[in-house]
Every structure is written in structure tokens, then in C-alpha cells.
Amino acid sequence: xxxxxxxxxxxxxxxxxxxxxxxxxxxxxxxxxxxxxxxxxxxxxxxxxxxxxxxxxxxxxxxxxxxxxxxxxxxxxxxxxxxxxxxxxxxxxxxxxxxxxxxxxxxxxxxxxx
Amino acid sequence: xxxxxxxxxxxxxxxxxxxxxxxxxxxxxxxxxxxxxxxxxxxxxxxxxxxxxxxxxxxxxxxxxxxxxxxxxxxxxxxxxxxxxxxxxxxxxxxxxxxxxxxxxxxxxxxxxxxxxxxxxxxxxxxxxxxxxxxxxxxxxxxxxxxxxxxxxxxxxxxxxxxxxxxxxxxxxxxxxxxxxxxxxxxxxxxxxxxxxxxxxxxxxxxxxxxxxxxxxxxxxxxxxxxxxxxxxxxxxxxx
Amino acid sequence: xxxxxxxxxxxxxxxxxxxxxxxxxxxxxxxxxxxxxxxxxxxxxxxxxxxxxxxxxxxxxxxxxxx
Numbered sequence: 173x174x175x176x177x178x179x180x181x182x183x184x185x186x187x188x189x190x191x192x193x194x195x196x197x198x199x200x201x202x203x204x205x206x207x208x209x210x211x212x213x214x215x216x217x218x219x220x221x222x223x224x225x226x227x228x229x230x231x232x233x234x235x236x237x238x239x240x241x242x243x244x245x246x247x248x249x250x251x252x253x254x255x256x257x258x259x260x261x262x263x264x265x266x267x268x269x270x271x272x273x274x275x276x277x278x279x280x281x282x283x284x285x286x
Numbered sequence: 287x288x289x290x291x292x293x294x295x296x297x298x299x300x301x302x303x304x305x306x307x308x309x310x311x312x313x314x315x316x317x318x319x320x321x322x323x324x325x326x327x328x329x330x331x332x333x334x335x336x337x338x339x340x341x342x343x344x345x346x347x348x349x350x351x352x353x354x355x356x357x358x359x360x361x362x363x364x365x366x367x368x369x370x371x372x373x374x375x376x377x378x379x380x381x382x383x384x385x386x387x388x389x390x391x392x393x394x395x396x397x398x399x400x401x402x403x404x405x406x407x408x409x410x411x412x413x414x415x416x417x418x419x420x421x422x423x424x425x426x427x428x429x430x431x432x433x434x435x436x437x438x439x440x441x442x443x444x445x446x447x448x449x450x451x452x453x454x455x456x457x458x459x460x461x462x463x464x465x466x467x468x469x470x471x472x473x474x475x476x477x478x479x480x481x482x483x484x485x486x487x488x489x490x491x492x493x494x495x496x497x498x499x500x501x502x503x504x505x506x507x508x509x510x511x512x513x514x515x516x517x518x519x520x521x522x523x524x525x526x
Numbered sequence: 527x528x529x530x531x532x533x534x535x536x537x538x539x540x541x542x543x544x545x546x547x548x549x550x551x552x553x554x555x556x557x558x559x560x561x562x563x564x565x566x567x568x569x570x571x572x573x574x575x576x577x578x579x580x581x582x583x584x585x586x587x588x589x590x591x592x593x
Contacts, residue, residue, distance in 0.1 A: 293553070295551075296551060337543075337547065339539055342539065342542055342543055342546060342547075343539065343542065345546060346542045346546060359550075359551050360545075360546070360549075360550040360551065361550050361551045361552075361553065362546075362547075362548070362549070362550040362551060362552050363546045363547050363550070365552075365553060367553075376553045380553065387551070396545075398541065398544075398545075480545075508537070508541075510538075510541045513545060514550075516545035516546065516549040516550050517545065517549055519550060519551050520551070521551055521552065521553070522552075
């Protein structure tokens, strides 16, 4: 290896590794070509898209709560919808054996927004 | 059993035909030439490449070996082509863009710097307690207000960290022609940045990292490199 | 025994992964991107996200109206 990682203490190395792992969005971890995993790949795609849209909608909702032009009732209703969506997603993730990280695509410049 | 070509990198003016590296799945890497461009490839039997320490390091080893003596465009991990003819066709189709990318990265390397908070900050957005708000909120309202609070917290953390991040970034950016930056990749990773640096600036860059390390003892400055210019090659852009 | 070395090695591998997996030249055309259909999907997603981001920026700059 050409690249040069400085002498890190045990703890530093552990911390760095942990944070790099966390920052690693959307990277397929284990991939095989058997049919079952292709199905999982498809589920991953679909759920990732749903999760992306859910997050975008949630952002939009938060913006509107922040701007103060929603009625109390509207906020209640929207919030409940998001809770239900989140529950549904948890269920689906379990069914397909996917973790949160699996659905965390690299949002590039959007990363900070999400 | 169908064979595929696993591609590692594209090089300028190949000087060798056999690459003395183990190669992915122990398949010897060799050079495919088109005009003055070379593509380093291994013939493999697999139809897909699993991401694991071995495959990733085999790929990297080949690219780094080529980098010692060549201008190199690293290829995305997991790229398979059907045949040597297909490689040549791909090189032909992208000849101009490849040339432009060679011009951009010739004599340059990529250096990386990640800045990580040494200690776990206390005000992490996800640590916000449920009982921040009064009990009489409906679940829906509670949910959204909590999300809002978390977001405000993240925004504030970014604001607070910005002067430090910017200083580190701008100090190092002086040595580079191009850079990529990402702030607050995780709650502790304040900065994830890469720099395209002329080889003669590598030492100055490293010295500066050392100075910054002393200046910011509360931060871990994770330097890495020299790398092939992973973050700075792009055939789509180069074709203009 | 050589635990520090092992952990640093872990960081090195992650640093390699951080670059190699989703960066580097993408060849179009006859190319078969392997990773069992998934990387293709990933590349496709990036396109969608870029569009969403552009939209969002336009929205923020007031170039397009409120949704």
C-alpha cells in the first residue's frame, strides 16, 4: 500500500473506523448473485426510494411546521401519518432482512439536508 | 463457463504488459492496449464480484502499482466487460474524455483528510429526550416537533463547527488544484475532504496537517494518501 | 497482541473502500456493471437524487414556486 495512515492510538483508530462506517451510505455490504439476493436487491431499491421520498416529505413537513402556517390539527394529522409510515417501513425492512444502513443512499450534496 | 474481463484502471502510455500483482481472484492482471491508452484487466470466471477485504485490496493493489509509473484513471470497483474487444471499444468511445482526464490528473495524487471529533459531543441530535415537550402533545405533533428540534440541533452544530472546518479546509486547499468537501458526514465526522495535489506538494501538505493537528488537539485529523485520483476522474465531464 | 496495528489496518481498509466503491471512472456502453444488479441501481439512483437536489436548490433560490 502506498497510502500512509499515521500511527493512530487504539481508540483513535476505533473511532475513525466507526465514523467512516457510519458515513458510508448506500454501499452494498454483501452481494451475491443467487436469486434470493436479487430479490433482496430489488426490495432494497424499492424501499430505498420509498425511504428517500418519505424523508423528503418529512423535511417538507418540518419546514411547514417551522414556518408556522399550519393549524394544530394539520400538524397532528401529518405527524401521525409519518409515524405510521415509519412503522410500516420498519416492518418491511424486517421482512426483507434489511438494515437502516442498507437504505441509506449517498445523497451527495443533499447529504446535509437529510 | 463464460469469461469476463475485470477492469482495474486505465493508464496512459503503458510501459508494461504483465502486471506483477496477484490480481482479483488470483487472476493475473495484464494490459489491453488501444492507441496510446492501456486498460489493466484480469480475465475472470465469476459473473459478479463480491465486496470484501480481499477483492477490494486486490483491486487497490493493482491500481496503486500502476500509479507508481503511469498516469492512472482508477475504474469503479466491480466493472466487468464481456471481452477484450469490448474493452477496446469502450476505450475508443471514450478516447477524448480519457485524454482530458489524463491531462487533469497527470503528476497529481489524491490526498484525503477526515476530521473527527475526539470526544463524542453531548448535544447529539438523536440524544434529544422525549420529555423535552409537555406531556399533553398528541403523538403526531410530538413526532414532528422532535424532528424539528433534531434538525435545528444539527444545523447549529454545523454552524458552530464551520469556522474550524473552513480553516482546515482552506489551509490545505492551498496545495491542491481541486478538492471535494463534505461537512458533518456523521455527527462526529466534521469534515470529509479530498484534494488533488501535485506530487511536489505532498510533503508540504503533510507538514501542514501536522501543524493543524497541534492547533486542534480536540480533533482527530485522519490523513490518507497518496491515492489514485478516485474523486477527480469523470469521463462524463471530460468529454466536453 | 498487535491490536493497534489491526485497528489501524481496519481504518486503512475502510479508507480504501471509501474511495474505491462509488468513485472512479464509470464506463458506459457495453459495460456490465457487476455487483449483482445492484450497482446499476445505485448509479441510477444518483441521477434521481441529483435531479431532486437541483429542484430543491431552485426552490430555495425562489426560481420555482412553492410546492
